[in-house]
Amino acid sequence: MKVYHLAAECYPVAKVGGLADVVGALPKYQNEAGLQAAVVLPYYDRKFVQESEFDxxxxxxxxxxAKRYEFEIWKERTNKLxxxxxxxxxxxxxDRPEVYSYPDEREQFIAFQLAFLDxxxxxxxxxxxxxxxxxxxxxxPFLLQHSALYKRLAKTTTVFTIHNGQYHGAFGYDKFDYLPEVDMAYAGLLDWGGGINPLxxxxxxxxxxxxxSPSYLHELSINSNGLEYLFYIEGAKGMGIINGIDTEVWNPVADPMIAGPIDAKEPDAGKLANxxxxxxxxxxxxxxxxxSFIGRLVIEKGADLLPQALTQSLREHAGDLNVLVLGAGDKDTEAALVQLNEQFPDSYKTYIGYNxxxxxxxxxxxDFLLMPSRVEPCGLNQLYALRYGTVPIVRRTGGLIDTVVDFGDEGGYGICxxxxxxDDITHSVRRAIELYKNHEHLHLLRKRMMALDFSWTQSAKQYNxxxxxxxxxx
Structure with a gap:
């Protein structure tokens, strides 16, 4: 079975968020299971492309x-991914270095789709x-079925995965002429809210x-930025499949990016070294x-709550808490988090950017990874944390519900x-500090977390x- 994955991102070619991690891992595991899976991306003038060979x-x-564009399809020569x-x-x-935020972004992605179909x-x-x-x-999916140009492909099976239902890519009908000729009897399928809505x-x-994730599938009919009714009426077509992680890239025993191996059976020594x-x-x-917190400093991730919540926690637990933030996003949030470096120089650090x-x-x-997300379709950070024996502190939403069980519940290992x-964040930090003091319990939870299997093997099997x-x- 030949499968083409189409996306804007793919790790390590071009990454902005979790979409890249999924597209960079799922096809590899599908190929190992016997499929012929390939990935198609826009060209990006970035390090991976510059250092690779293409035909x-x-x-x-x-x-x-009214404008004609020449295009080429480049194939990476060695299949090294x-x-x-x-x-x-x-x-x-x-032909650009960045993935998003260009003023003609709509034109970019329309052109990408048309070139692929051609x-x-x-x-x-x-x-x-x-x-x-x-x-x-x-x-x-619309163009395959309702443009005469692609009649030969009209019956090709299409699967569509929603990584974040808050973003629709909508644009006005002033760009309708960018599309090829379509059967106008079906043009209403393009519309939602008086414009063309690709999602x-x-x-x-x-x-x-x-x-x-299964929980995010349910949440889409409750909160999807105006598409709630559509997800309700099309619910029979939906399916929730939890993302996996690439256990070769995220391998605590052989990760070249960490200070030393972490043994899942006896993790404490490795955790301490790192x-x-x-x-x-x-x-x-x-x-x-x-x-620690790792992620985009945006409202969806609850990052706007961090300056106040971390200030309260650091004051309440003065001398008994360290906090580290890695991320970038909203400039006001960035500035507020950087300012905490001066208030708590011995117990708080911020790294603005991504590394x-x-x-x-x-x-x-x-010891702990904080994820106070308002929206978290699946979440990969908590899966990486579990893989490395770090207790996730998460808000119950989306995929966080499906992957993290509170340590107060039977078989649990996280803080929810x-x-x-x-208030909920600071209360959870209190629980984390109390858990940290109980070394035997923390040791047990680390072993329990690291024994979990969130690899792509099972998720790829469901897609197959x-x-x-x-x-x-x-």
């Missing part, structure tokens, strides 16, 4: 409105499944859509419990709270079974 396997041009990687290079639109159409490639990820490629269109037209390296780097006391190697060391060296609020159910003759 041009297709050349053509297409119209975007564990799957075939294709990039679509289009001078003037798909390629598989004219090169006589016919995949069994086209797996689209998020709104950036949400027009694919809504994908939900209407795909054969099956998935959310990245904590010592981390605390030495930031000038923190290794004997205090270390609570992959530092993130690995923080997962390995921290119900509201994205300062989904494809087979939609292609029963294959």
């Amino acid at each position: 041009v396997v297709f050349e053509a041009s297409n119209l975007l409105g 564990g799957f075939e990687l294709f990039l679509i290079y289009m001078p003037g639109l798909l 390629w598989i159409n004219w090169s006589q490639q016919k995949p069994d499944v086209i797996h689209c990820h998020d709104h950036h490629v949400g027009l694919i 809504a269109c994908a939900i209407k037209c795909c054969d099956k859509y998935t959310a990245v 904590k010592q390296a981390l605390c030495e780097r930031f000038g923190l006391d290794v004997n205090k419990p270390l609570v 992959e190697a530092l993130a690995h060391l923080i997962y390995a060296g921290s 709270f119900n509201q994205s609020s300062v 079974q989904l494809y087979e159910s939609l292609n029963p003759i294959i």
